[in-house]
Every structure is written in structure tokens, then in C-alpha cells.
Amino acid sequence: MTTGIQVRGLRKDFPVRDKGLFGPRGTKRAVDGLDLDIPAGRITGLLGLNGAGKTTTIKILATLLRPSAGTVRVDGLDTVADARAVRRRINLIAGGERMVYHRMTGAENLWYFGQLYDVPRAELRTRIAELLDLVGLTDAADTAVERYSRGMTQRLAIARGLINRPAYLLLDEPTLGLDAPIARDLRKVVAELAAAGTGVLLTSHYLTEVEELCGHVYVISEGRHLAQGSPAELKAATGSHRTVRLTVTNPGPATAAVADRFGARREPRPDGGELLVLSHPDDVAGPLAAAIVGAGGSIGGLEIAEASLEDAILRLADGEARALAGVAG
Template sequence: MTGKTGTTGTTGATAAAGIHVRDLRKDFPVRDKGLFGPRSTKRAVDGLDLDIPAGRITGLLGLNGAGKTTTIKILATLLRPSSGTVRVDGLDTVADARAVRRRINLIAGGERMVYTRMTGRENLWYFGQLYDVPKAELRTRIDELLDLVGLTDAADTMVERYSRGMTQRLAIARGLVNRPAYLLLDEPTLGLDAPIARDLRRVVAELAAAGTGVLLTSHYLTEVEELCGHVYVISEGRHLAQGSPAELKAATGSHRTVRVTVTNPGERTAAVAARFGATREPLPGGGEAIVLRHPDDVAGPLAAAIVEAGGSIGGLEIAEASLEDAILRLADGTAVPAPEAAMAG
């Protein structure tokens, strides 16, 4: 990883295959003082470079307002960029929008992406024709998708009678109706029951394994860690970092935390803490916690050394490194790049 924080960088020349975003910017007009106030612009996306290759799930992360949804809508041809380029297998999303739409699809949680006064089956038939799916293939495809999202029994029910979860499941089926080469997922599991969310993650992983390129935004960071091989982190529309989840955690100092409670601390256990580079926290009743943050699994060696030094262990807790911590540290500027990442820049 290389770049702005010592952990990231942008890719150089790339082949046409894949989605390639270069110097992307998007400005929105705003009025500063109410309806009749002076007009200005707000920049939601500011110079982004992204690469979404086929056969990989790529994450796009950031705090609320970072520009993730705006970016995805530009990639989906729903918004035009103010400047910069987006190419899908060499096709420009503005000049070749119709051809691009045949190759992509979007699933967005929390947004109504189906028609409520049509049945589930009618929705899939309608959207399938928009994507020019041959009718004979579409009939079979609809049955497959309804089964996939667990809506076979509700296929001929009006969507206005669906629950929120059922509507979102239908939106997932709609997003897969054209067998997209690239799938854009904006909070796709928002509001889904746990079993359906798990099934969607399985389907997305299988699609990527079969060659589909996927871009995922999600506030469920365990979902990102499970699925994404590569992650971009943005803030206020700008690029902050990129790398695998493990690389981002390591590069920002987001290591696993080992906390050992010692009931009878003394000079010898203090010496152990100093040798391991751990901190000591006094506890009520005369005990203390020896706390060590480290990228490796050091709980066993630390506990063994404390016992060897005559310490009595009252508790041992291990907290794995958090991708959320890494994102927050990148966003607020407190990230400390790992030495190897800094040298890579």
C-alpha cells in the first residue's frame, strides 16, 4: 500500500477490462441562505481514482457524507460527473451510457428500487426487458431469482403488501436479473433479516468467484472484512487509503488488544510489562491490568511470563483489531502508518 497516508496510492495505467475511475469530481448546486439566497456549489466527490476489477469484491468505505453513494450513482449512470472519467470495460459512462447499463446493476438498501403496484414477478419481468434479457431466458431467470431470495410464494402478490424485508429481497433479485458483469452494492443488507443477509453475502461471494466485479459500501464492517479483498477509504469525497482490511488495520496501528488482569502485581510483573512494551492500569482492590496492543498473537507468551514472574492471573481478554477503528483513525487524521507501509510510498 502506498499513498497519501503512507498506506495508499493510485494505480497507474490499466487495461480496459474492469471499472476504472480517474480524477472523478461531482459538484452539487446549493443555496447558502434559504430558497432565495445566493447559489454556490458543494463538492461531494473530489478527485477520486478507483479500480474495480472483474472477479473481486472491492469495498468503498468512509463515514456518513464521505461521498460513497454519490460515487456509486455516478458509476451506475444515475448521475453525471462534473469532471473526470468512469469507464466500464473501456466504455464511457456518459458517452456510452446505454451500453454500460447492460453490463452493470445496482442494489441499494434503504431505497425503493421496485414498483409497489406491481407483483414481484411483474417487477422482474419489467426490469428484465429494460435490460434486454431475451424473453425465453427471462422466464427461467425470474423463477431462479424468486427462489434465491425466498419470494416464490409471494411472486404474484402486489409489492405494496410486502414487508420491508421482502421488498429489499425483491430489490436484490432485480439487481441480478441481467446477470451483470459488475454489481454495485450500496448498503445491500440494510434492513434484511440475518438469514437473508447471510444468503446475499454467499451469493455475492459466488458471483465474484465466477468473475463478476463487485463494489460494496456497507456500515457492517464485519461484512466488508468477510467479503472484500481490497478496500478504498474516502473522506469528504477524497481518497484517504486503500489496501486489504488486514493491511489497513496494521498500517493505522489498529492491532489486537490483550488485557491481562493481575491480582497481585509487583516489581517482577511490572518488569514483564516493560519487557513486552505493555501498559499498566491500576484496578480497584490493588490489582492491575497489563494491556498490550500488538499485530501478533502474544496472549500466551505474555500470560506465561506473568505467571513465571509470580503473578496471579484473574482474567484474560483478547479483542481483535477493528476495521472500524482503522476507518475512524484515518478519517480523523490520527492514523499512524506502519513502517513498512511508509517505506512503500
């Protein structure tokens, strides 16, 4: 049996009306021919700009939506034909969505969902206590969720998503609205789950979170595949490099020659100095500063900004937009 989640040729169309309630009926394609692999024991990222199709894809994987075409298999089980069996192997944590019952207490919610997932009763009470402690809600266990803050509700949703010890965990903006300490604890838990063999699919607008956790990332746009690879590979492939910003307080012909040799952009400053800006895959800050000093220049400031995954995604999306514009033209 093939293990992991395998997505092949996934497509999802939604019915829409072009002109109001009584306009002609059409379709909007939210996911368009995606292939994904989410193996056990690894955290895989799914990234893209708003409207890229990430949440729709995750809901299909979670059996909440049926695909219009293509297949999704979880350890060889089809998410449509074998939906009940698939649900026992997965769970979903989604930030910003109502995933618990507000008129029940925190403990009652976990008891209810634990029974839905057939967690043995002898184990369930201990499991509930462990999860409430994990998300910092032990003291609120017997409080109705309608009295929880947004952050507390999201923490309870995290505990609900872990109640059945899922083999595959689908995370759609899981830290949205969480305080920094709780978000950090969740990242730690997710990393530990993956190390123990859980397969994880993560979408997040906090890209530092993705860089910290994900060994492999898929980037999509308008439901289509754009690129894949490790965060470092995506940054390198899109030319997203660390940026050096060096201020020269007494620029002259000699320092200008150094800037040209390194390929740095020169920007005049109001105080008569000059800002040198250079993006490069290697660590050139030290050699550039040394060369400027060697040319008689004085350094007024030095900043180094590491390449970001956000830069890479924006470059990918911009490149696709340009390509589509070229085709349309």
C-alpha cells in the same frame, strides 16, 4: 479494450444556496478527484464515514448521476457517452432506497425489469423463479410489494439487481434491513459471482462484511482518496493491532516489571488487582501470560480483541482531520 471499471479524476459538484431559498447560489463538492479501479472477478470495497461521497460515487458509476469532471469507463465504454451500453453491463443494489414498484407484485417487478434489460423471454420466466427462490420470496411472488415488509422489499431489490446477470454489480449497503440468514445468503451469492468473473463494488457499514468479502478496499473522506489496500494492509498501516487485556489478581513489583517489559499499560482495579492492556501486531497473549505467572502473578481473566477495520478507518479519518486543522491553522 481495457476491461474493468476505471475511474479517473472523478468530481461531482451539487448546487446549494448559502442562506435559504433566496440566498446566493454556490456549490458543494461531494466527490473530489477520485481514481478507482474495479476489476472483473474481484470484490472491491469503498469505505468512509457518513458523508464521505460513497453513494454519490456509486450513482455516477451506475449512470444515475453525471460527473462534473473526470471519466468513468466500463470495459472501455464511457458512462456518459455510452450510457445505454454501460447499463446493459451493470446493475445496482442499494439498501434503504425504493428500487421496485410497490403496486406491482414481486414477479411482475422482475418481469418488467427483465424486459428493460432485454433478457430473452424464453429465459426470463426461469430466471425469475430462480431469483425468487434465491431471496426466499417464492410464496410471495404474486403478492403486491406494498404488502411486503421492509426486509422482503429489500430482498426483491436484490433479485432485481441480479436479473440481467450483470458483468459489474454495484452494492450500496445491500444488506441494510435484512435478517441475518438472508444477509448471509447474499454474501455467499456475491462471493460466488465474483469467483465466476463478476466485478463487484461494495459499500457497507457492516465492516465485518467488508473484511469477509473484499480483497481490496478504497477509503475516502469528503470525496477525496485517503488510502487503499487489503483490509489487513489498512489495519497494519494505521497501527490497528489486536488488543490483549489481562487481569492480574495479585500484582506486585515483579509483575509490574513484566508489564513494563512488554510495553503494557497498567490500570488498577477496585478489587486490588491490576489490568494490563497491550496492543501488538503479533500474538503476545501467551508469552505475556506465561511471563506473569513466571513472576508469581495469578491471572484472573484474559481477553483478546482482534484489530478491526473500523479502527483503521477512524484512525485514517482522524489523521486527515488533524492534517486539515494544521493546514487551516
